[in-house]
Amino acid sequence: MSTFKFNFLDNTDNEETEDKCEEIKWFECEEIIPDKQINDLDNIVVHAKMFVCEDIEIGHLSSCDKLFSSGDYELNALELADKEHSDLIAGKYEGGLKVWECTSDIIKYLLENTDINFKGAKVLDLGCGVGILGIYALQNDSIVTFQDYNKEIIECVTIPSVLLNIENEQREEVIKKCKFYSGDWASFDKKLPDTAVYDIILTSETIYNEKNYEKLTNIFLNRLSKDGSAYVAAKTCYFGVGGGMRQFETHIQKTGLINSEVAWKSTGGIQREILKIKRI
Template sequence: MPTFRFNFFGHDDSQYQKEENEEIKWYESEEIIPNKQLKELDNIVVHAKMFTCDEVEIGHVNNSDKIFMSGDCQLNALELAEKEHSDLVAGKYEGGLKVWECTSDLIKYLVEHHGSINFNQAQVLDLGCGVGILGIYALLNGSFVTFQDYNKEIIECATMPSVLLNIEEELRANEIKKCKFYSGDWKSFNEKLDDSKVYDIIVSSETIYNEKNYDKLVSLFLKRLSKQGIIYIAAKTCYFGVGGGLRQFEAHVEKTGLLNSEVVWKSSGGVQREILKIKRIIT
């Protein structure tokens, strides 16, 4: 069973900083079609576990199971992370198999504000989706969802199966058509999408730890957020040893002069966590 060192709580993360100081060749974005996942889902169901948050229950692939080390789902990125004893290997593996705790924060927020956040028929982007908890929640509430994560293996072996697990068997072939799946770097992903493609809701959890990616992320927001669209970013206030944090990201958003950010939720204890709501400034 793979074991990792999760270093967002003040522990040394010099390996990640060392990699960040080197020039990184980021992976190009590509769209991935869920063909084999539809055929192989019966073999994956037995490896599933349940994400629970209040009344929300979402099935997802169990990231500790040996299914990831066999067959067509060999996760080379995961093996690299295990070798480096870290959940982040810059430009190689960006932590897509862990369901980060801020995901629960954002699910709770979305449930509590269900009456004012309309997912029905909305175009939703789950950015840095990992196993896809946030996007699956949107899908189950009537949205058309684009799932994006850095590693192709994560999309193929974790995101797609997790999405399919939450769709009734007789509906899978049609419902999966409401989803798109992309891997790769944010800049490349932004360039790959059709110029007209915009989203009503963008959700993302624990993706702002690397300040060097802020330009890419904000550029994507400016191009892909619909006029009345809303972005929800769930993150720790500060990522010790990595460099990023919500105050730095807020400043990056605000300096565009085109986006407005607002903290709409804060944790009450432990490691400080927040949810940031971002909208266009309409003039």
Template sequence: MFSVFPGDKEDEDKDMNNSTLNWISASNVEVLEMQVEKQYEPVDYRENLIFPGYKLKLIRFEKALHDLRIQNCTSILEAESQHSDLIPAKYEGGLKIWECCYDLSQYLFENNVEFQGKRVLDLGCGNGVVGLVALLKNSIVHFQDYNIDVIKTVTIPNVLLNFDDRESVLKRCQFFCGDWGSFAKLRSWNEDEFVRYDLILTSETIYNPDNHKKLYEVFKQRLKEDGVGLIAGKSYYFGVGGGMRQFQNLIEEDGIFDVETVWKNRKGLQKEILKITRKQQP
């Protein structure tokens, strides 16, 4: 007989509820020629000051919403009509930039993280701010977000807006959509091998504890043996229940990675950045 410990039933119920949701399977997103050739007006985007002396051109939220209405993207429009950033398995955010993206971007610059020639995954990329930083530092970047409409409406346009030679920069990019569970096992459309990354960067993706295992699985499957993962987020997400300690505990209990907190803010809402690396084999 198996003993049932306190919390086991609750965990089972959560897993069952999570599994009944119809998560979108991961897939590659192709950049169309019409997207490459599209010309944007100044009113379509704004220049965001990522931190002093560094700006990125980013599609305006109003422009993205306008395009989504034209395309009748019901899941995201439903969320916006409810003034919600999240509808599980339908819309997992992405149109708005959450503040930890800026924290992680600044950390990458201030700590002179090496990007030259590295293969980088911007996991849960949304607007792609963190991935854009990596691209501007001459790395190969794969952008992943749950909703294909987020990738098409903001991520790809933001990449194209920030580089004059669009054809050239796209040779250093790939784009993916869908669920983390299936993405962890997905092969790239033009790669013979299962792709692993030197750096996996993710920001504000730990808000839902029901998805922690799937998120962690991406790091386990896709990070190189000598790779580095950086996870930025709030210490606790009020209203949805996720938090950095829960995710850190999951990693530590598995025993595969070393974990350290490499940055914390000193005032206001508590935010931090975790760094994970694979434990060295004896």
């Protein structure tokens, strides 16, 4: 699989792109049941890579075109992303194959802040990609919901990555603590039962598109438990695609129902932050 990058645009292209974004038909939410993937694990494990952060090691897949090309899975979005050499094709592919830099930031933050209690907590890994954050929560005795935009990512990358990190004899029991969903955030929010709330919501590099801020904020409004916290890890500014932390903070403040604080900020290099979001 090729190395991907965001498509950076000049001002002329921005206007045309904004017009096209109005026409996007976002994918409807689907719940994905982890069944077929278990039978493929022997073939998958030899292709796994290792995410390493401090003392944390999590096995995962980062490419699946050769592993899952049997016809049981559709790989349309991933083939398009490979062809376009891009991490982002709005409404088609939303970067789920890549382990983004801010994922390490949030893992380090969680390791340093031991007062964040995962044991028995209901956790949502929103825009999960390969599922590093959710797998970390699962390893710390949480009940985890994994959500990503592309169905192919959930089927061919997220679920296999989760399974790779569970001992064989525990696989059937532990996987019951997980749920998997694909699709647009607004559709996902509607799909969940009214009673589905989360103690911890983790999301990394998901605020690059300002047009999705209302959907993301609604997830926090509707799905955070009374005393729950959401942690949003992202670059301070996403040049070329419009989003950033200050814009997102402004959107949160407008709700009047949740607030945010900068819980962590990088020093040097490309500026990155973690926002902590709670109910007022």
